[in-house]
Amino acid sequence: MEIRRGIGVSSGYAIGEAHVFDREEFRINRRPISPKEVDPEIDRFRKAVEGATADLRRQIEALPAKIRDVAGSILRSQIDNLQDKFLHEEIISEIRKNLSTAEYASSRTVRRKIKLLQDSGNEAFVKRILPDLAELEKAILRNLLGAKRDDNAELTGRVVIVAHDLSPGQALRLDRKKVIGILTEVGGLTSHTAIVAKSLGIPAVVGVEGVTSDVSAGDTILLDGASGTVIISPDEGTLKRYQAMERNFVLQEKQRAKEFHDLPAITKDEVHIEIFANIESPEEIPEAIEHGAEGIGLYRTEFLYLENRFNPTEKDHLEAYARATTLLGKRKIIIRTVDLGADKMSVDGFPRESNPFLGTRAIRLCFERPEIFKTQLRAILKSAGRGNVGMMIPMISSLSEVVQVKEAVEDVRRELRREEEPAGEGIEIGIMIEIPSAAIIADLLAPHVDFFSVGTNDLIAYSVAVDRSNERVAALYQPAHPAVLRLLKHVIEAGERYGKPVSVCGEMSSDLNFTLFLLGIGLRHFSVASPVIPDLKKLIRNVSIDDAKAVAEKAFTFNDGREALEYLKGKTREFLPDSS
């Protein structure tokens, strides 16, 4: 029995058989081939190059005509690399002289080139070019060694997935009936695996270094998604103990969900609080509704991009939004326009930015590449009539951006009207408040938008100037920092003054320690991770707005974020005795 520790990102217990996902590392056959296999092997290689080239040509064809020239040129250079005759000669020579398999020869030759590149010593250049050469190797190997697997196809029982990492696509495609737990080597509280696991209610532990080497397929794994404990091959006694805890936990969860599902979220003094859920894909909606969500306050559409090679078509958008509105019926959904950086989107013509966090991201990228914005806007406006749809723009930093967005929306509307398509007349347009400048001028912005939604994660990071993933400074990221508390109050008050609803969709709204404070400064709309909803409702039903106001007032008297947090934690325990 082995005990490991990681970061618990989604509570619950999972006890099941390990199913280890291979990294995309191909098993390269090193066995020498016989002399008569040489010509067929060379043929295999040539076919693989043709196959890889054809793949790239298809990808180029699939690009929207307008950006095909520009975005396609990177793909065309990949084709040039693939077609390098001298590279072919080296690989073929290796096959012939060393009796190597095509995959071994290809891998070795490309890696030799990579080594030459790395030895050149120019780090920045190497960093930029290395992925292209790595991709070259992968493209050839992919075509030599066969197709993509359906990750779920091999799952027979109820398993705990063990992997180095899960791509967002993989995380969402997991068969929830078969996958009862997730364990990864990398990742943190805000990684995609964590977000998806939490919203799907699958217990998950991340950041357990080297665990894919420690675990063999079929080993019994026990996960405690709250504490981050992982036990490999637990002994009899430990297993029994955890099985009892698991039964208890599941029972409690079910009871909680049932108890609160039909009860409205109203305070003791009968103030109705709206509770919505955050989702990354329509598949999470049933779970959200089951937990009591009244609507979706944040539909992060980045997954559409991550899933479609950063190039979803209008049809891809429309299909996703249609699934969402069908599942939601009359319930509201706020669709957030794409919040990715130019670096992630590999947009052609963009030099690598040295600071993507402060660079061409989200709405800025959409202004630079209007075709990207237009595709999404068309789909959102067309979908507006199918349900209760609103839209929200990320990373707004000034009023001129809001004006520009509204003009863009009007342009798209005119186009849709000409085409006699539904044009989303009257759709609500709101903005994310996540950049400090926007928070500070909330009063100037409020008259021009239909609502605000505060993205506390980024708001805190930008305000305190901290990169959460940088361990050296991560502790500076304090949601209860006096600056953050004041900014929140200012934003909510601006909304109130102009009659515009304000919601909080960042992690802070899912953190029960902040509920009292947020209620106290006037927040009436929460958009949270679904599993949190029952406890959030419970807390709201246990307090009155006066209680909350008193807590908020006291919270403002602290000069230090940590002290304020301790105070809030204590108060939360008072109103919700069994909170952690």
Next chain:
Amino acid sequence: MIAEKDVTILNSLGLHVRPSAAMAGMAAKFKCTVSVVKDGQAVNAKSSIDLLTLAAVAGTELRLRAEGDDAREAVDALAALIQTKCGED
């Protein structure tokens, strides 16, 4: 015949994927052998991948070297191409 010419890379991102593909494409048009030398290290100019391994960033000085009947034309054409940043920027 042997022809040589010294050139400087002008592209802001150096001799990355697109310019090296352009260079290799141009070099391939000639019958002579063509190599590019950087700090004493020579690579085959007709191979776009080999050109990449030079990691020639902006401002790098390279020597073009060709051997064969059309060596002079090859070296002049490549130098001109590099002068126009291989069609980039």
